[in-house]
Amino acid sequence: MSSDRDEILHAVSSAVLAVTRHLSVREVLQVIVRSAQRLLDARYAALGVPDDDGSFAEFVAEGITDKQWDAIGPLPRQHGMLGAMLREATPVRLPDLRGDPRFEWWPKAHPVMKDFLGVPISDGDEVLGIIFLANKRTPGGFTQADQDLLTLFAAHAAIALTNARLYENGRELAMLEERNRMARELHDAVTQKLFSLRLTAQAASSMLDKAPGKAGAELERVQRLAGEALSELRAIIVELRPAELDRHGLAETLRKHVRLLDRLHPARVAFECDELPPLDPAMEVAVLRVAQEALHNALRHSGADQVTVRLAFEGKRLALTVHDDGEGFDQGESRGLGMVSMRDRAESVGGVMAVDSAPGNGTTVRVEVDV
Incomplete structure (x- = not known):
């Protein structure tokens, strides 16, 4: 048990430190789920972070391929056992999930899950998410020792998730400040070029009859200014890309x-x-x-x-x-x-x-x- 505990602490420490490598929340969750699946020898592992609309803002899983996900359909809702775990905020360990009254149904293409172990990821009284495993490969199903390890894992996962959120919130604030700065630059740089573009076009128009050679030179300047304005606009649009x-x-x-x-x-x-x-x-x-x-x-x-x-x-x-x-x-x-x-x-x-x-x-x- 000591070696298992050392290994799991090392794994969750990696997840906690992952945010310092500028990983996204989803990438941190994937580290957590993959480690839990491997260390507790489960066929399936998943972690869900609830949203405010009865579904999940994030849901990552191991053991299910992209093709299977497409066949299963949309993300799960907060119903059945998942909803119960979010409401009750207590660990659940079952020899057969299907025999529990809180279980409701699966989509047609969903894999059959029997033995089940789920633990809430909590920060104080707030449930940040749930992590659960199914179909332990070792005969006999999940044990109390497995539950203790997953509970320990969930406690560290809460730290990783909280830190990731703090990091992303800080980054979003920095991005907002940067966008405001770029908006000012857009006004100063592009507006000035468009004003010059308009004046140059007017000058070219007035020269067409009396000095067509000079008008041609002015039109070439119009093309150059338009190209520069377009390049600056494109650069700013790229930097204003969706935060997602x-x-x-x-x-x-x-x-x-x-x-x-x-x-x-x-x-x-x-x-x-x-x-x-x-x-x-x-x-x-x-x-x-x-x-x-x-x-x-x-x-x-x-x-x-x-x-x-x-x-x-x-x-x-x-x-x-x-x-x-x-x-x-x-x-x-x-x-x-x-x-x-x-x-x-x-x-x-x-x-x-x-x-x-x-x-x-x-x-x-x-x-x-x-x-």
Whole structure:
């Protein structure tokens, strides 16, 4: 037991210290869950942080593949055993979860879980989350010693989670201050260039008839000033990227967005993702915005039953695909500013966008960008 306790203390100390390496809350939770699964020899392990809407702001699990998650569907709600643990804030150890009256049901594709051990993650009287294990590989199920170790683990996990939140709150405040500074710079730098641009254009217009050579030189200056203003605007837009991208990266930000839409709309919205390399910040912003616009179009206008978002890394290219099985449209007809905006965003980071659609055959939007 002493060696087990030493090992678990080392593991949770790594999780507590993880925030000093600037890991996100989700990454800290993953450290905790993976360590708990390994050290207590469980087939499944999960950790949930509740939100205020009856679901979970964060939910990480080990033992379940992305394909299984897609089949299971949206994040669990705060019902059944998970809801009971959040309300009761006491450890739960069962030989068979299904025999407990607090158990309700699982989605069809959910793996069968038998022996169960769950512990609340608390800070004083506040329940920050719950951590639970299922299907111990060693015969005999979970023991009191396992419960003691997981309780110890949860106490340290509370420190890690609290520290991660403090770190992210501090970072968000710093980002807000930086955005205010950049807003002032935007006003000072870009506004000045646009004013010069207007005066130069007026001067060129007045010279067209009497001095066309000088007018041409002024028009060249207009082009240069417009290019400089555009570059400065793009740089500021990149720095004003969504805070979620800083916390979670493109893949997880888009995954969370898809899960939210799946809960809010009658259509089934699924997400698939390859393992991605580090991405340029401007590329992440552009791809996220294209995905959001394509999803908006599909869910509001296509009448689709199924929408699938996929991020793939193919060779040295990032590929975003948003496909719906909706009504489709005639590509010869004008589709408004949405398509233009998506194409402009893709091209702003050197990407290309293609749209494939026909009446009755759904729509596929695909963006490819060199990484």
